[in-house]
Amino acid sequence: MNFAPDHFHPLSRRHFFKAAGVGVGRIALAGLMFPELARAATAARTSVKAHPGLPGLPHFASKAKRLIYLFMNGGPSQMDLLDYKPGLEKIYDSDLPDSIRMGQRLTTMTSGQSRFPIAPSKYQFKRYGQSGIWFSDLLQHTAKVADDLAVIKSVHTEAINHDPAVTYIQTGNQIPGKPSLGSWLSYGLGSECDNLPAFVVMTPSWSAKRDAQALYQRLWEAGFLPTKHAGVALRARGDPVLYLNDPPGVDKAARRDMLDALAKLNTTSFKRLGDPEINTRIAQYEMAFRMQSSVPELTDLAGESKATLDLYGPEVTTPGTFSHSALLARRLAERGVRSIEIFHREWDHHGDLPRDLPLQCRDVDHACYGLITDLKNRGMLDETLVVWGGEFGRTVYCQGKLSKENYGRDHHPRCFTMWMAGAGIKGGTVYGETDDFSYNVVKDPVHISDINATILHCMGIDHRRLTFKFQGLEQRLTGVEQEATPIEGILA
């Protein structure tokens, strides 16, 4: 946990090459067994992280040092949670007017339905906070931090099915192969810690025990960026980080002996071959060794007070729950991890929404409140950006059989709701409006690329200038074609 004050290193990479005489990204060797490395390490220590970001980044003074992204995989129903539409009750079971649908395409799951009956939300909505933002009862904990949130009701996308839509919002393209948001941040801004990865992903369990939509590793992979920028999964079972634990019968001392011998032999090779990458490798083995202690320390909650644990809800001490992951997200943030993303699954409620949505909300609601509050209590919310949302929204009309008590909703890319909080965000804001049916955006549309541009903006990055040349194009998260703009109206 090296929080160097100048976390955007002042030295260019090449300069560093010359100064240190060793490989890029080389870091101090624990134990400093070899004088030549020790000298180099000292020279570089002041500025070098596990890996530095690009020169010239951030492009401007950033508010957010890190990102915590709470991703609700499957497409949460906006009109049952945040996009309050009181008028719908009166037109229960009436047909969605053609003037609203406007012939827009539907998925083949409902395009064959003979009618599209309006399904009003069965949940109660109330205003919360100074700002009076509407929340349904399902999010009554999150509602307590209403004044910290910017609720964006006018997000839209083009993709209408899960795989392309999730891939789109997470990588900027519907087709697999592009780097994920977190890996762009790792690439652009580098890592601030030398014993944890720059991008960590968690995939907690969910309560609606149904067939949950899939995730894909491409959502946290590095695409054409170097693989080291890929997200590392922090797991609830088995080794928390893959292969982290030494094999049975190998204790710390044995590992240390092995690594000492390895460093000595590798140094011999360096002397013989002169390849600076050999020193990089030595450093990476040392970082692996440090991770073997830092990760268990990270996941050990013994030091957390009861008050803190209570913030996140009753499941916080159960590994693998969303609550537990949310607390780990804060701990990761404290330790300088650049991007932390929690993928919570099963928000795809085509039928029996009233049975499953409350279970899903119970998983995340308390913890979202807890995370924001905890960050605030520690003075970290000012430098942490928190984002909540899914890949698209859901239809106002019912999929399948409609009753007052039970209904389902199909995918709806034309509008959905996300929220952001923390660094760079103006709390207590509602941005964008949808029509009376939560079907079309009527004011301030926000494309998912604008969402990504906003995230980058809060992190001090001009989305047009964080590029990587691949296949002849200056590729970027917001796409080579998209005209994306940060959402001015929610920025602090």
Next chain:
Amino acid sequence: MLRGCPERLAMHLKETGDWQRNTKDSGAAFLPGNSIEKRRAADTLNPVLTNSRMIQMRRWALAGNLTDLLRWAFVCAFLTGLSTRAPAAEAKARARVDFNRDIRPILSDNCYACHGPDSGKRKAGLRLDLKEAALAKLKSDNFAIVPGDPAKSALIARITNKDEDERMPPLKTGKHLTDAQIDLLRRWIVQGAVWQGHWSFIKPERPSPPATTGKRWARNPIDQFILARIEKEKLKPSPEADRATLIRRVAFDLTGLPPTPTEVDAFFADKQPDAYERLVDRLLQSPRFGEHEARYWLDVARYGDTHGLHLDNERSLWPYRDWVVSAFNRNQPFDQFTIEQLAGDLVESPTREQKIASGFNRCNVTSSEGGAIDDEFYMRYAVDRTETTSVVWMGLTAGCAVCHDHKFDPISQREFYQLYAFFNSLTEKAMDGNALLPPPIWKLPTPDQKEKLDRLNETLAERERVVRDAVAKVDYAEPPADRKPSEIERGDFVWVEDDFPAGAKAESSGADRKWIGEGRIHSGKRALTRTDKGLAQDFFTGARQALMIGKDDKLFAYVYLDPADPPKAIMLQFHTSDWLNRANWGDEDAIPFGDKGTTQKLLLGALPATGQWVRLEVDAEKVGLKPGAKVDGFAFTQFGGTVNWDKAGLMTATAQEDLAGISQIEWEKQEKAREKKDVPKPVEEALKADDAKRTDEQKKLLRDHYIANVYAPVREPFSPLLKARDEAKKPRDDLDNSLVATMIMQEMEKPRPSFVMKRGQYDQPGDPVTPAVPAMLPPLKSSGTTNRLDLARWLVSPDHPLTARVTVNRFWQQFFGTGIVKSSGDFGAQGEWPSHPELLDWLATEFLHTDWDVKRMIRLMVTSATYRQSSAVSEALRQKDPENRLLARGPRFRLDAEVIRDNALYVSGLLIEKMGGRGVRPYQPSGIWEAVGYTSSNTAKFEQDHGEALYRRSLYTFWKRTAPPPYLTTFDAPSREKYCTRRERTDTPLQALVTMNDPAYVEAARHFSERMIGHAKGAEDRLEFGFRLVTARQPSSSEKAILRETLKKHLARYQSNPDAAKKLVAVGESPVNDKLDSTELAAYTMVASLLLNLDETLNKN
């Protein structure tokens, strides 16, 4: 941490400028920085041009015009005359600016987005990629470029404008020209603004290898090109690597495996001058060569073992993977290799192998996601195939033209869709059905299976003939349409007894359905039984012969309630077109179906007596079934308890005639209404067709099928015939279904029309297009229909400027770490300038001259002196050429993911060298697939294989694309969702964790340690042997000392803690050798692990 990483280049592109300073300091042209950009600049400073270089440039210049050429020749002659006498600054001013090398990259990077090939986005009418357009008068009456006169050239004025709002490129693009770039542009205009066609689009002609000063070093023409450049940079090549390094390097490069100590010894002992060449020949003959080479190809082919999208189920394409291995082992010429993969299905009478090869373009990811729209995915698949084929063979980023004209290369959007049209007419379905084998597929029987299959088919054909003959003899007449069902004496028509009626689709909720054959049976041979805590049922629908309800009819069923475990309620439900007729006994609220008190839920009283069979009767009319209603299903429902059901049916006075049995028309009606038809496909098609539209053939087919299978009067004589036929059919079908098969390409009979898709939208077709190739490339010779075969042949025609270059460049990249063109997937305007352009052209022409002989090309590269150099690097050389683009030293870089794992298995003696077959699932931490998998996917849960499968080469590891094997992706293996022409090479702590802690490596270390212990008695010899196994060389005395010391420490540790030793050696599924002392084994295992983790082990040196 990162080598050969484009980011480094990107950074340097932004910080040019210090090259001038460096140049001044040195007073001579030399390579100052570490980027190509700088080298390009350095190149322009050096007035000494080699002859071949000049010839080459002139040829490229031909794409400009004659005046240019003359001016160019003059300037060259002039500069050559000046030679090195001119002071550096003056030389710089006069040094020839080369359009392709110096100017195009600047224009392309900074200007083409708005002033390039894309007509849609062009600003101010200015186009800078074509000479005529760039020299034309602008709307403003100015000229962007006036050759020879920068002062009059608006371009110079705009790029140097002090006003930020006026300056080009616009601030908002984030692009910025450096002073050096502006200077180049100015000098280029001064020198006459010579245009050249883009180098890679001009057919390579064979340059002569340049003369060099160092006479003896070069072993083949490659070396002459390399040496000439090295000498130009005032450098010297490195000495040849020692033999141990050399044999290890080349063994890894050709087979992906290290040499054994015996092989190393033999190589040392071979004193013949061609020892190395013979070694290379031997390695090229090894079947391991094909496996290793295939791995690179499978990256570009995006080969995987799952569909890739959404459910990500398993699919069968591994015969294609095995075909690639064998093609390399057979040394199939690259042109044939190309044709068979792109169009193996279209060659004349394709062989089985050629069909398999066509699987190349079935490797793309596909979906069957619920709700997805077919047209969208048809388009995606065709785009993927177009993009992949373009990148892999031509290094063209054609995918950029999906939505608009290409911004940098002369490929219009229309031309993209013309290429796309080659791939848009497959017989595949948009939704792959999540099937193992989404058609089109090809079955691959072994010769044995083939023979057996033929025999079974013969028998079947014979028995089918017997049925046909019998059918022909039947005289069938349709009964009159107004025929009424006859009345009979009222009685029980038993519909359910021992089984559900014919044709019924049976389902259950709760536990699986259970019939019991003894005990509580009322009649017949068996009865249904079910125990549950809540709502549960057995039910069926779709009985072929529905119950015809008549007046005063009663439905009945027999039930037995267990007195020890009675239910709360039971229910009978009757299915017509829906389930809305129900009779209920017991607690009315227990079973939640239907509104109480209606025909949907009629309470008929308390539960019947327990402990005995009771006949339940339901007045049909009371539950809403009027005379004439047809019931085709029953549901036997209970809430809790143990319930048995038996004999059920209808008490009726209406004859329950099987109408379908006597009337073909009635049968057709019933069959059509059925959701799932159990008739053969052609019969189903005939049924679907309107009566009037049926062909005679279809009419006959229907009638024959009806008589043979349904027509009641002939059931008795027909049933033995059908039975005999079915008995012959089953083994045939079983065998057929068990055959290995693979996905192939297959054209639709009538091509699907292709269109320019506006803005790349699947639902916005514009102008229609037919298959064709981009105009800037040589014309395509069509065989008539213009199909993929023409395209494949065109790609490997001698006139094609790209295929050979792109291919040899990828081979080069494989051996030297970086391609001659570093952007091996982009040879267009945005691609990088080749480090050795003439060498690339020489290799490309050589490849053509040798009839695309792959092994020969590879042999040429690895037998060059360039390849054989030592990779040790001095500080000075590293400073000057950190990426080793000049190749003044041998290649050294980290081995690829698969090679690292295979090496560990090999040196430990665990590797199973079995070739081919379905992907295997070796050790993998639990939860990797589960964390992402769609619960109902057949790859949602990882089930590890055992035995041999754990130790196969990594090539054969099952590749799940949404969660690829972590021990490989950690070392930069791509996900295989998309083509990958070049892997990144990173260095991370996670990699260290894999090779230290992955059970596969720990187990390998244990076996490796057994090998050391088994090799000799003394520690010294054992350690030396182990060291040689991983490095091929002898350890130095200091290295030996380190090993000895570490062994001693581990020994002491495990001797004091034997339990720990036992735990360590128990890792892995292979049995522990109990003849060995486990403390010693554990200590050596730690040393073995150390050896497997050496930088030298993980690298090609």
